[in-house]
Amino acid sequence: xxxxxxxxxxxxxxxxxxxxxxxxxxxxxxxxxxxxxxxxxxxxxxxxxxxxxxxxxxxxxxxxxxxxxxxxxxxxxxxxxxxxxxxxxxxxxxxxxxxxxxxxxxxxxxxxxxxxxxxxxxxxxxxxxxxxxxxxxx
Amino acid sequence: xxxxxxxxxxxxxxxxxxxxxxxxxxxxxxxxxxxxxxxxxxxxxxxxxxxxxxxxxxxxxxxxxxxxxxxxxxxxxxxxxxxxxxxxxxxxxxxxxxxxxxxxxxxxxxxxxxxxxxxxxxxxxxxxxxxxxxxxxx
DNA sequence: ACCAAAATGCACTAGTGTTGCAGCGATAAT
DNA sequence: ATTATCGCTGCAACACTAGTGCATTTTGGT
Numbered sequence: 001x002x003x004x005x006x007x008x009x010x011x012x013x014x015x016x017x018x019x020x021x022x023x024x025x026x027x028x029x030x031x032x033x034x035x036x037x038x039x040x041x042x043x044x045x046x047x048x049x050x051x052x053x054x055x056x057x058x059x060x061x062x063x064x065x066x067x068x069x070x071x072x073x074x075x076x077x078x079x080x081x082x083x084x085x086x087x088x089x090x091x092x093x094x095x096x097x098x099x100x101x102x103x104x105x106x107x108x109x110x111x112x113x114x115x116x117x118x119x120x121x122x123x124x125x126x127x128x129x130x131x132x133x134x135x136x137x138x
Numbered sequence: 139x140x141x142x143x144x145x146x147x148x149x150x151x152x153x154x155x156x157x158x159x160x161x162x163x164x165x166x167x168x169x170x171x172x173x174x175x176x177x178x179x180x181x182x183x184x185x186x187x188x189x190x191x192x193x194x195x196x197x198x199x200x201x202x203x204x205x206x207x208x209x210x211x212x213x214x215x216x217x218x219x220x221x222x223x224x225x226x227x228x229x230x231x232x233x234x235x236x237x238x239x240x241x242x243x244x245x246x247x248x249x250x251x252x253x254x255x256x257x258x259x260x261x262x263x264x265x266x267x268x269x270x271x272x273x274x275x276x
Numbered sequence: 277a278c279c280a281a282a283a284t285g286c287a288c289t290a291g292t293g294t295t296g297c298a299g300c301g302a303t304a305a306t
Numbered sequence: 307a308t309t310a311t312c313g314c315t316g317c318a319a320c321a322c323t324a325g326t327g328c329a330t331t332t333t334g335g336t
Contacts, residue, residue: 014302016314035292046316051293053314069205069263071324072292094257111249113264118271119232125207125265126251133256152333154283173323184285189324191283209293210323277336284331291324300315306308 011060018045022053023062032066032074032093032102061085068095068102068127076104088123096132103132149198156183160191161200170204170212170231170240199223206233206240206265214242226261234270241270 004023008015025041026033038050054075057063063075064084078084082091090110095102105128115121142161146153163179164171176188192213195201201213202222216222220229228248233240243266253259 014313016302018315048294048317049315067205067207071205071209071211073209092251094253097260105254108252108254111251113230113249113266114246115232115266115268116243116246116271118274119266120269120274121266122235122268123266125263125267127263128251128253128257128259128261129263130253130260131258133254136256136258152282154333156284186286186325187284194283279336280334282331282333284329286329287327289324289326291322293320293322295320296318298315298317300313302311302313304309304311306310 008062011062013056013060013062018049019053019056022050023057026057026063026075026077029076030103032068032076032104034072034074036072064089066093066102066104066127067125068093069129070095070100070102074102076102079104079106082106090124092126092128094132095127095129096135097129098131098135101132102127146200149200151194151198151200156187157191157194160188161195164195164201164213164215167214168241170206170214170242172210172212174210202227204231204240204242204265205263206231207267208233208238208240212240214240217242217244220244228262230264230266232270233265233267234273235267236269236273239270240265 004020005015008019008023013019022038025038035051035054039047042050058065061078061084064078064082066074066076068074083089091104091106092108092110093102094105110124110126113121113124142158143153146157146161151157159180160176163176173189173192177185180188196203199216199222202216202220204212204214206212221227229242229244230246230248231240232243248262248264251259251262
C-alpha cells in the first residue's frame with residue numbers, strides 16, 4: 001500500500017489510480033492549481049473525472065477551494081490547522097498579479113474582523129494581491 | 139442639467155440616457171448588483187451595452203467590482219475615501235450566504251496585514267461570509 | 277446641417293462549471 | 307466462482323458569464 005493510498009484512505013476516499021495521480025500532482029505544486037491546469041497535465045483523462053475528483057477532495061477536506069479574484073477556482077491541499085475540516089478557511093492567500101500564481105500563507109492568520117451589529121460572520125476570505133517573492137527578485 | 143448628469147460629468151463620462159438610468163439603478167440599490175440583475179431590470183437594453191456601461195463606470199472609478207466568491211462579479215458605487223480612484227479597494231464586503239446579497243461595509247476598514255519577506259502587497263480583497271442583518275431578524 | 281467620434285445593438289466565440297447517462301471495473305454477497 | 311451491486315469513468319450536452327468584431331445609430335462640436 002503506497003503512501004498516497006494511505007493518505008486517501010485516511011480521508012475515506014477510495015484510492016483509485018486517477019485520484020492518486022491527481023493528489024500527487026496537487027501535492028507537488030507549490031501553488032494553488034486550477035482545474036484547467038490539471039486538465040492540461042492529465043490530457044488523457046476526462047474533464048468530468050478530474051472535476052469530480054476535485055469535488056470529492058473538497059468534500060472530504062483534502063483540498064480547499066481558493067477564490068483569488070481571477071474568476072477561476074483554484075485548489076490547494078489542506079494542512080493541519082487549516083480549518084477546512086470544520087468549514088472554515090482562516091488562513092490568507094496571496095495572489096501575484098505578475099505571474100498569476102496563488103499561494104497559501106498558512107502561517108499568516110487572518111486578524112479578527114468586526115462586523116456591524118446584527119451580522120453573523122461565519123467565514124472569511126482574504127486575498128492579498130501584489131508581487132510575489134519570485135517575481136520580485138527577477 | 140439633472141443631478142445624475144452632473145455626477146457623471148464629474149467623472150468625465152458622457153451622460154447618455156442609458157448610463158444615467160444604469161447609474162440611477164445602482165445608486166438605488168442597497169447592495170452590490172451583478173450584471174445579470176441589471177440585464178433583468180433593463181430588459182429592453184442590450185447585454186453588451188450594459189456590460190460596456192459597467193466597464194466604463196469601473197474605469198472611471200464610479201463603481202468598483204466585488205468578487206464575493208459566488209463566481210459572478212458584482213458592482214457597487216464608490217464612495218469618498220473608497221480608494222478605488224487610486225486603484226485600491228480597502229473596505230471590506232459582507233456576503234450573506236442566506237439571501238446571497240453582498241454589501242459594502244464602508245466604515246469597517248481592513249486591518250493591516252503582514253506578508254512574508256519579499257512579497258509586496260498592493261491590494262487586499264476581504265469578504266466576510268455569514269448571515270446579514272435582515273436575514274438574521276427573520 | 278454636417279462630420280467625426282463615441283455609444284449602441286447584434287452576432288458570435290471562448291471558458292468554466294455542472295449534470296445525465298451509459299459502460300466499465302472493483303467489491304461484496306451467495 | 308458467479309452474480310449483483312455500487313462507485314468510478316468517459317462522453318455528450320447544457321447553462322452561464324465574459325468578452326470581441328462589426329455595422330448602425332446617436333451624440334457633440336464646428
